[in-house]
């Protein structure tokens with residue numbers, strides 16, 4: 001496997017899917033459905049190519065193990081529209097604003113899923129992926 005793929009979120013097939021499907025007139029529900037499709041595509045690509053998440057140092061169990069596989073968040077999808085030249089900077093900004101408002105109003109997590117799970121919500125970025133992939137995650141949050 002190519003060494004850069006371990007934490008990769010955007011593969012050419014997904015950029016193509018985004019390019020063909022996204023339009024500025026999409027409703028919030030349509031955007032969330034597109035995110036779901038991109039996330040499934042990411043999972044399929046990673047599994048077909050046997051791409052495993054990177055081995056990293058885990059701050060919870062103080063050992064090296066694999067992180068959870070990356071997922072496509074709604075914000076990452078919106079930013080990708082700008083990054084890959086499908087939307088202008090002002091369109092991206094407007095979309096981000098719309099998404100933040102919609103997300104708060106409907107209490108959705110970063111993947112557009114109504115979770116109510118503050119733990120998952122708190123796990124962001126690199127540390128979030130490490131903790132989600134941590135076999136000893138429960139000991140960390142159960143307290144003494």
Ligand SMILES: [Zn+2]
Pocket residue numbers: 058059060061062063065130133134135136137
């Ligand atoms: Zn761990």
